[in-house]
Amino acid sequence: MFTYFLRCGAGRLRSLSYGQRNAAKVAPVPTGTAVAIPTKEDFRARIHTVVKTFTPGTPVSSLAELVGREASLRELLNIVASPGEHAFIASARGTGKTSLVSCFLDCASGAAPQITCVRTNCENSSFKAIWSKVLRRILARLGMASTQFDKVDISDLDVEFELVSVKTPLLIVLDDFDEILNHTELAQFATLMKVVSDNAMDISFIMVGSPGAATLFKRTYILIQRHLRIITLNRLQPVKAQEILVSRWRRCGLEIMDDAMSLAVELSCGLPYYCQVIGKYAALLALSQNRSVITVADVAGASSHMDEHILLMSAISSKTGLEQT
Ligand SMILES: Nc1ncnc2c1ncn2[C@@H]1O[C@H](COP(=O)(O)OP(=O)(O)OP(=O)(O)O)[C@@H](O)[C@H]1O
Ligand SMILES: [Mg+2]
Known part of the structure; x- marks a missing residue:
């Protein structure tokens, strides 16, 4: 994770100001020069947190989880x-x-x-x-x-x-x-x-x-x-799609690069279901490579779990500058 982070030195980490109260229940990755190697249990716990946090298969049922x-x-x-x-x-x-x-x-x-x-x-x-x-x-x-x-x-x-x-x-x-x-x-x-x-x-x-x-x-x-x-029910405004992603990634102890965040929001097309899909699979990809920072590559990889139709829609709207409704 550290090497990657240095390589992307130009990229600024998005400041995650909200969601602090729900901060990760998993051990945060140390930021010192010596990087502790996570144990198998750490890894399992983090995957478990991601799967419980991003739930594309089930509706939200508590007000605190309902965004926008x-x-x-x-x-x-x-x-x-x-x-x-x-x-x-x-x-x-x-x-x-x-x-x-x-x-x-x-x-x-x-x-x-x-x-x-x-x-x-x-x-x-x-x-x-x-x-x-x-x-x-x-x-x-x-x-x-x-x-x-x-x-x-x-x-x-x-x-x-x-x-x-x-x-x-x-x-x-x-x-x-x-x-x-x-x-x-x-x-x-x-x-x-x-x-x-x-x-x-x-x-x-x-x-x-x-x-x-x-x-x-x-x-x-x-x-x-x-x-x-x-x-x-209209599609969510980009700022709300971002809120779904950021608050949940934060809960999983993950952070995100700026460019990865814009790609995730763009790909979701304001559909909460796709926020959950991208959020889940990008997080799992980052964890599978032992990273606590989500990159553009993770988000792009997560998009393979989306319908072609939605991918096409997001490509068209980003080209034409069409607003999400
Ligand atoms: N406001 C929201 N904030 C966060 N996540 C949401 C929100 N609305 C929906 N979701 C998530 O999006 C996904 C789809 O939600 P839901 O099942 O409610 O959609 P739906 O419109 O009823 O879909 P369908 O027409 O297929 O029944 C679920 O994973 C749910 O957790
Ligand atoms: Mg439904």
């Missing part, structure tokens, strides 16, 4: 707090929809324990199958029996009846709502939402899916247009 989504959280809170209104969180894959909603539910259940929060993935299931699942979860949360939902053959009226009989406020998240393609099923969801709003039932729906699905749902089912608000 304050405005969307506020918007979501406003909708949920408005009787008769429901939200549709819309964005491209990997932008952080499930993360946003998970953090929101985490806060809601902490701040208002009287609200029963349920989240389910739609997975191209039918209206009946989804409601059978959701109602069973609601009743389980409330400690009530649920034998009648073991049959998938539950009617629209059954759903309405069961929702009316639940006495606590409900927050129901239908994730991957864009997986439901059948018009009859979608019309049933729209009708139910309308009934919930018109009867001033204390129920808020949050749907999650692609922007296309959100617009189509709102346009097609005119009866819910007034009740449905779409929250679009």
